[in-house]
Amino acid sequence: DSGVTQTPKHLITATGQRVTLRCSPRSGDLSVYWYQQSLDQGLQFLIQYYNGEERAKGNILERFSAQQFPDLHSELNLSSLELGDSALYFCASSTSGRNAGELFFGEGSRLTVL
């Protein structure tokens, strides 16, 4: 158990819909990363937050947004969903925001868009 909690574990929805994925980092970790992994693909970086502030942004679609709350949990919002958004979405946390220390990944949220 990495200590990073992601909910929901599985989500099935229709095209055009909006979903919210939630991540609770390890206790004490200030930094949260979001990654997308499509079937048999590598991990694609979406966005990083550190202590509530956006730290780095990857190729995140405009339909996607995220935030980190004062209690350090983070949410990834995916809207106007398309079939191609079907993927595993991973959250990872670390203590550091700059030179990232040990990264701990959650078990992911599997999104299926029908």
Next chain:
Amino acid sequence: KNQVEQSPQSLIILEGKNCTLQCNYTVSPFSNLRWYKQDTGRGPVSLTIMTFSENTKSNGRYTATLDADTKQSSLHITASQLSDSASYICVVSAPWNYGGSQGNLIFGKGTKLSVKP
């Protein structure tokens, strides 16, 4: 061109055999190099983290090597077990303000290892 290249893309070995996975990178400068193991459908788990001054690091049957001069790393798995079947991902950590679409953690695409009985 991907800044972190892993080879082979996939590998099948028999249980009990050894294998070596390769990672070549162009990221410079870099803070550290990590190897992760990802079981199918699960989150990656850290195996080793090495700074540029470290040449070798072991974690049980896993031994990672790093040559910062040639920008190459390898992960050697000894006496493979069926549970070693997974994807192995090389990640290079760049300075925090490295920028680019990958942030400061540059991921390779992984090597998919299958261990057969």
